[in-house]
Amino acid sequence: MATLTVPAAVPPVAEDCEQLHKAFEGWGTNEKLIISILAHRDAAHRRAIRRAYAEAYGKELLRALGDEIHGKFERAVILWTLDPAERDAVLANEEAKKWHPGGRVLVEIACARTPAQLFAAKQAYHDRFKRSLEEDVAAHITGDFRKLLVPLVSAYRYDGPEVNTSLAHSEAKILHEKIHKKAYSDEEIIRILTTRSKAQLLATFNSYKDQFDHPINKDLKADPKDEFLATLRAIIRCFTCPDRYFEKILRLALGGMGTDEDDLTRVITTRAEVDLKLIKEAYQKRNSVTLERAVAKDTTRDYEDIILALLGAE
Amino acid sequence: MATLTVPAAVPPVAEDCEQLHKAFEGWGTNEKLIISILAHRDAAHRRAIRRAYAEAYGKELLRALGDEIHGKFERAVILWTLDPAERDAVLANEEAKKWHPGGRVLVEIACARTPAQLFAAKQAYHDRFKRSLEEDVAAHITGDFRKLLVPLVSAYRYDGPEVNTSLAHSEAKILHEKIHKKAYSDEEIIRILTTRSKAQLLATFNSYKDQFDHPINKDLKADPKDEFLATLRAIIRCFTCPDRYFEKILRLALGGMGTDEDDLTRVITTRAEVDLKLIKEAYQKRNSVTLERAVAKDTTRDYEDIILALLGAE
Missing domain, CATH: 1.10.220.10 (Annexin)
Known part of the structure; x- marks a missing residue:
């Protein structure tokens, strides 16, 4: 479900390094060459290029890039070039x-x-x-x-498929009871959302819908301006429908007045090797326009080029 | 600083398995043989023995042990045989x-x-x-x-030596202020103890002593019967002086009326490959008797034998 396109025959790492070095040399920078290499190499290749470049030229690739390119284009290239972790x-x-x-x-x-x-x-x-x-x-x-x-980023959740359905049932009840009382930051809500496995949470949210006749996220929309509620909804959507969650981030980043390049760059660079194809489909379905077209309308020059390249545009 | 003793020439894994299998056969069980093998093999060897035993005899070694031996001896042998994790x-x-x-x-x-x-x-x-x-x-x-x-078991602390001394100074102040107000479960105390690195915490506790003239654990002794305070002290001692922390667990397990075999078994099996030598030294210093002698006085038979073997007794 990735959008990253990699050539059938990837050139040797040494050749990629040489080309990148050439792109930095002389007057100006060859941005097209940078994009044509880095935006079409997977994480393992990019890692190998970084290692080989530092050995060959005695300078970190990211530092060399930072000296040559700037602004939002620099940020997109550097974030993309980094290892996912x-x-x-x-x-x-x-x-x-x-x-x-x-x-x-x-x-x-x-x-x-x-x-x-x-x-x-x-x-x-x-x-x-x-x-x-x-x-x-x-x-x-x-x-x-x-x-x-803090618990959200701390927990090492179980990642297996096992689900305890009676637990899902009882914890859906707990969630409903606390939400009904508007006790949104109650420690039981936090405990369940921050420690249970993804499979267990999906079962709990399904049980919630079954028991109370509407999705939990609807009940968490009581006050649309409350950012704590919005964060709870984001957590739930990242588990239940990441493609639609990211589609919405992109929709808001591209729509309205001005473009939020930080959000755009983050979603494209973090998802291009994961599920950006699904996010693109969700985007087109929801906005009746392709994500590529929306990006082309809102961005320019080298920044546009790298985002479109990562989107897998022809 | 481990007490585990391993023969200079460890027999091949297949031979260990054969001997163990022999120890289980016929009338009764040869406990001495079990101890002479398992209590003198390091974690990697024990893992290899478990794997080879299951392959050779179609039965998990731990299950075979569980069928043959019982009670506190069984618990000690099985806990010890497990991988540390x-x-x-x-x-x-x-x-x-x-x-x-x-x-x-x-x-x-x-x-x-x-x-x-x-x-x-x-x-x-x-x-x-x-x-x-x-x-x-x-x-x-x-x-x-x-x-x-929950945060205590969740956090993945930084493990490096870097210390921020001004942070240590300011967080020592925060700890002192909260302890002074008897706000022992304040979220700032919990935040500091559960997220900071060991090196950073040691610097903070040192700064506490420098600024306020006595160790933090003394201030956490306000109510000796309060188990929450005792838990805070245990956390601090596990970071600052694990040998003396475990010495005290052993002292309480062995002293007084009856022996707490659960504590004794846990400390011996979890520290024999780590720092049990230091704990033994701390024990002798504090109790004017060797740990081996105290164990021999309070335990009997096979259980005594395996504990003493893990203690490195001759």
Whole structure:
């Protein structure tokens, strides 16, 4: 379900490095060449290119890129070039440090990754920042959001398919009771959402619908302006329908006045090797226009080129 | 600092399996033979023996042991034979299910292991119980203990030596202020103890002593009967002086009326390959008697034999 396109015969790593080095040389930078290489290599290849480039030229590839390109194009190229776990660590660190109630990065990294991927991001966080993700989240965020987000990024959830249906039934009841009382930050709601496995949570949400006749997220829409409620809904959607969750992020990033390049870049770079094809389908279905066309309308130049390349546009 | 003694030339795994199989055969069981093998093999060897035994005899070694031996001797042999991560998973699961405020297993697994070892225990927990440690702790424990123990077992702490001294200074102040107000379960105390790295916490406790003239644990002794305070002290001691922490568990297990075999077995089996030599030294220093002698006085027969073997007694 990835959109990343890789040539049938990928050139040798040494040749990719040479071409990238050439793209940086002389007057100006050959952005098209950079895109034609990096936007068409999978994570393992990009890692090999970074290693070989540093050995061949005595300079980190990311640093060389940072010297040559700028702004939102630079951010997209660098985020994309990073390993998925490292990229998640960088994004999570940015959000933890300048957190605001509308932030969604921590939710996505905790809930739209597998438990093993979340753990890999936490290891990358240690390596890069010499601290833990959980201590930064706990130190920078306060109140109810801290109560929710610290366990959300901390738990190592079970990842298997086993489901306890009677537990799903009783925990759906607990969720309903607390939501009914508007006790949205109740520790039972937080306990269930932050510790149960994805399979168990899906069973619980299904039981909720069966018992109470409407989806849990509808009951969490009582106050559309409440960002804590919005965060709970985001958590649930990242588990139940990540493609539609990300479609909405893209819809809001592209629609309305101005474009939110941070959101656009994040969703494209984090999903291009995962499920961006599904997200594209959801986008077209919901907006009656292809995601490629919407991106082309809202972006320009090299930034447009790399986003479209990652989207798998011809 | 381990007490485990392994022969200079360890027999081939197949021979160990044959000997164990022989120990189970015929009338009665040869407990001495079981001890002479399993109590003198390191974790990697024991793992190899388990694998080879199951292949050779079509029966899990642990099941064969369970059919032959019983009671506290069985428990000691089986806990010891398990992989360290699996053993931690089993112990943590037992404590989570029948938790009481005096329980120390979760604290030990969270604070007297490296972050990587704690994570390995959580992986073993998934494999064995098809659930996560954090969800079981969260589901079975309530109130202030839940607020403390869930993040304690969840966090993946940074494990490096880097210390932020000004942070240590300011967080020591926060701890002092909250303790002074008897706000022992305050979320700031919990945040600091459950997320900061071991090196950072040691710096914070040192700063506490420097700023306020006595160790933090002295201030946490306000009410000696308060089990929440005792748990906080146990957390701090597992970080600052695990040898003396475990010495005290052994002292209480062996002293007074009756012997607490659960505590004795747990400490011996979990530390024999780690730091039991240091714990023995601390024991002798504190009790003016060797740990071997105290164990010999309080235990009998096969159980005594395996505990003494793991203690490295001649």
